[in-house]
Amino acid sequence: MRVRKEISRRSFLQWAGMGATVAYLAACAPAASPADSAAAESGSAEATEIVLTHWGGEAEASYMLETAARFMETEPGIKVEVIHFPDNYDEKLLTMIAGGTPPDVQMTLRFTYFSFVAKGVAINLQPYLDAMDFEPEKYYDVALRPYTFRGNLYGLPREIDDWVVFYNKNLFDEAGVAYPTAEWTWDDLVENAKLLTKRDAAGRAEQFGYGFAHLSGAKAYDCFVYQAGGRMVDNEDDPAEFVMAEPAAIEGVQFMADLANVHGVMPSPRERTDLGQVNDLFASGKIAMRYGEFWSSVQFLEIQDFEWDIAEPARGVNQATWVGGACYTVNSGTKTPEEAVKLSLFGSGPEGSKIVAAARAGVPPIKEIAESPTFLDVTPPEHIEAAADVFAYGVQPPMSPTFPEWFRTLNAALDPVWVGEQTAEEALTKVSAEVQALLDEGREMLENI
Numbered sequence: 001m002r003v004r005k006e007i008s009r010r011s012f013l014q015w016a017g018m019g020a021t022v023a024y025l026a027a028c029a030p031a032a033s034p035a036d037s038a039a040a041e042s043g044s045a046e047a048t049e050i051v052l053t054h055w056g057g058e059a060e061a062s063y064m065l066e067t068a069a070r071f072m073e074t075e076p077g078i079k080v081e082v083i084h085f086p087d088n089y090d091e092k093l094l095t096m097i098a099g100g101t102p103p104d105v106q107m108t109l110r111f112t113y114f115s116f117v118a119k120g121v122a123i124n125l126q127p128y129l130d131a132m133d134f135e136p137e138k139y140y141d142v143a144l145r146p147y148t149f150r151g152n153l154y155g156l157p158r159e160i161d162d163w164v165v166f167y168n169k170n171l172f173d174e175a176g177v178a179y180p181t182a183e184w185t186w187d188d189l190v191e192n193a194k195l196l197t198k199r200d201a202a203g204r205a206e207q208f209g210y211g212f213a214h215l216s217g218a219k220a221y222d223c224f225v226y227q228a229g230g231r232m233v234d235n236e237d238d239p240a241e242f243v244m245a246e247p248a249a250i251e252g253v254q255f256m257a258d259l260a261n262v263h264g265v266m267p268s269p270r271e272r273t274d275l276g277q278v279n280d281l282f283a284s285g286k287i288a289m290r291y292g293e294f295w296s297s298v299q300f301l302e303i304q305d306f307e308w309d310i311a312e313p314a315r316g317v318n319q320a321t322w323v324g325g326a327c328y329t330v331n332s333g334t335k336t337p338e339e340a341v342k343l344s345l346f347g348s349g350p351e352g353s354k355i356v357a358a359a360r361a362g363v364p365p366i367k368e369i370a371e372s373p374t375f376l377d378v379t380p381p382e383h384i385e386a387a388a389d390v391f392a393y394g395v396q397p398p399m400s401p402t403f404p405e406w407f408r409t410l411n412a413a414l415d416p417v418w419v420g421e422q423t424a425e426e427a428l429t430k431v432s433a434e435v436q437a438l439l440d441e442g443r444e445m446l447e448n449i
Contacts, residue, residue, distance in 0.1 A: 054107035055089035102333035118401030122329035126152035128341040143365035155327035156348035159362025170306035182312040189314040193265035196288035211278040213292025226320030228252030253424035261420040323394030402442035
């Protein structure tokens with residue numbers, strides 16, 4: 001049994017970022033059962049201690065601690081140490097692993113999940129889940145499918161995150177523009193974004209009609225590629241060919257760049273540098289529409305100066321948007337795999353989903369919770385159901401263990417496109433062979449599993 005030092009009060013304050021923590025600390029300690037008390041008196045009982053790591057800000061630290069606390073209430077024989085890395089998460093996690101002190105459970109992004117599987121960092125959860133009270137039918141398909149490899153689950157979803165359109169209702173009302181709907185086309189998007197964009201006599205932007213949470217990133221250009229009728233790879237579940245150099249995909253990337261460089265309705269990279277991040281611009285009323293992750297709702301709850309809501313994204317040839325999220329994976333170095341899987345299943349299951357719903361940290365992976373008042377009867381946003389409606393056409397990242405590497409390569413190649421120095425066709429044609437080589441390398445890695 002591995003024995004670890006319990007969380008100190010000082011560490012808890014640092015991780016949670018909360019002032020009133022005394023009551024929370026008490027809640028983190030599971031109530032002792034009569035059996036526990038008797039065992040404690042005899043000195044024969046010893047709790048199994050496991051470690052959970054995660055990234056994020058204060059809000060995320062808070063609900064992850066709550067998840068651990070509630071789990072310990074249901075499993076008094078297990079103590080959970082929560083380690084929060086606000087930044088450089090993967091680097092710090094890999095340092096722990098290389099140093100011989102891996103966590104038992106590690107929160108894992110969908111981007112890096114499959115590389116963890118291929119490199120043996122994450123274990124196969126299926127044998128443990130088969131022996132536990134695991135009910136896959138309670139989950140959305142988009143929640144479990146990305147973490148299923150050859151019929152086995154290697155990860156359990158904490159939440160489902162997708163890209164939706166956040167919009168400032170006050171700015172729409174002032175401009176006399178109808179609120180966005182699921183029927184909007186790309187032409188509607190451009191036309192209305194122009195009406196919502198304001199520039200001074202010198203051409204300096206005072207207000208933008210549109211903006212992305214991330215300009216250079218697969219989440220944004222993936223959305224437009226699929227909306228244009230293209231694809232990133234031939235098969236997201238088993239990718240063998242990189243196909244973004246094909247005409248439809250090129251059209252999607254070019255449309256995204258043209259929103260800034262041709263239509264002038266969203267901040268260019270230089271304007272982002274001068275004015276700040278899109279999330280901050282939206283929160284300050286400087287962007288009418290912000291396309292990004294649903295979990296950002298929690299960042300906008302304190303807005304007092306205007307009303308906001310969410311809507312489904314505009315369509316090109318197709319409706320499409322990014323569907324992602326984070327998952328619990330169990331580290332292959334754990335000495336307590338059963339307890340680690342229990343924590344993962346709790347965080348992913350009904351009780352963990354309720355915590356996610358209350359925190360608005362994404363869409364709960366359990367259908368019953370996502371479709372209940374626990375999630376739906378919380379405003380803003382008024383039309384919170386749109387966050388789950390997009391599942392019907394959501395696109396997941398490719399299941400490639402080298403995706404993080406070729407994602408970075410692709411991002412670098414597209415940087416000149418965002419500033420108007422290259423066309424999407426030029427950049428994608430040039431980088432295609434390099435990305436294909438990385439994709440091939442990933443397929444070779446899978447042969448060893």
